[in-house]
Amino acid sequence: MDIKKLAAEFLPCSECALANTTRRVNLPGASAVALTLRRLFGLLFPGCHGLRPIPHEKCHAQVERSLERIAKELTEQVEQVFLYQCAEHPELTFDADCRTRAEEVVGKFLNELSHVRTMLQEDISAGYEGDPAAMSKMEVVMAYPGLHAIAVHRLAHVLYSLKVPILPRIMSELAHSRTGIDIHPGATIGERFFIDHGTGVVIGETTVIGRNVKLYQGVTLGALSFPKDDATGMLMKGHKRHPNVEDNVVIYAGATILGGDTTIGHDSEIGGNVWLMDSIPPFSRVYNQTPSPRVRTRRDT
Secondary structure (H helix, E strand, C coil): CCHHHHHHHHHHHHHCCCCCCCCCCCCCCHHHHHHHHHHHHHHHCCCCCCCCCCCHHHHHHHHHHHHHHHHHHHHHHHHHHHHHHHHHCCCCCCCCCHHHHHHHHHHHHHHHHHHHHHHHHHHHHHHHHHCCCCCCHHHHHHHCHHHHHHHHHHHHHHHHHCCCCCHHHHHHHHHHHHHCCEECCCCEECCCCEECCCCCCEECCCCEECCCCEECCCCEEECCCCCECCCCCCECCCCCCCCEECCCCEECCCCEEECCCCEECCCCEECCCCEECCCECCCCEECCCCCCCCCCCHHHC
């Protein structure tokens, strides 16, 4: 086996989209983003996801150290994705250089963390109150995949709202790979949001979810169609494609709700395996007719 020859065949990858090299892209690696995300979890939930609890008298000092590390790491990562954005889209113009923009964005992000934590406290309460299997709020924090996915989303959504490219999507996909819950960072989600069980939940980019909404596993809030540009044939971006879910709605397992013009009215209940492409008014109950299964014994065959 000629290793040098095999290696030479891969050299062109330093100039293609498959490689993240300093000559071309220089993006932060996904593992670096994952590390920063773990630090953010340590800040939001001190002592909950590490090897051991934090002594109370040391908590304040650890928060300060965590903030310093997060600010440094995240500023470097945001600067890298801004540089990539400028290289890939030279038509874009900005008022400041990438480093200055990164520092401003990270400052705004860090200022939002207290608000994110307040929202997560509401989400934790909704999870505890809405699940009879939950014995404590700490159990929701430390063991529930739905809360993990929601926490990552709330962090990623702040970066998405600050127009940071790539990083929010990496964060959301890290949560997706761990929990089976796929929430695009662009989705807007109100307080007291709870995902029970969670596996297979999909929430699209332009979804808007109100307050006190509960989803079960396998729910899809998706797009009905993808409009294309007449001139290029490429999919058009930036359009409202996903549904709105108003306050106090419960959507049971396996339900699929599609379309940017579809609105689920407040205080409604969507039954399991329902397929919806049309809006429904507030205080609705939507369900499929009960199936009529046939039961046969082995003697009947």
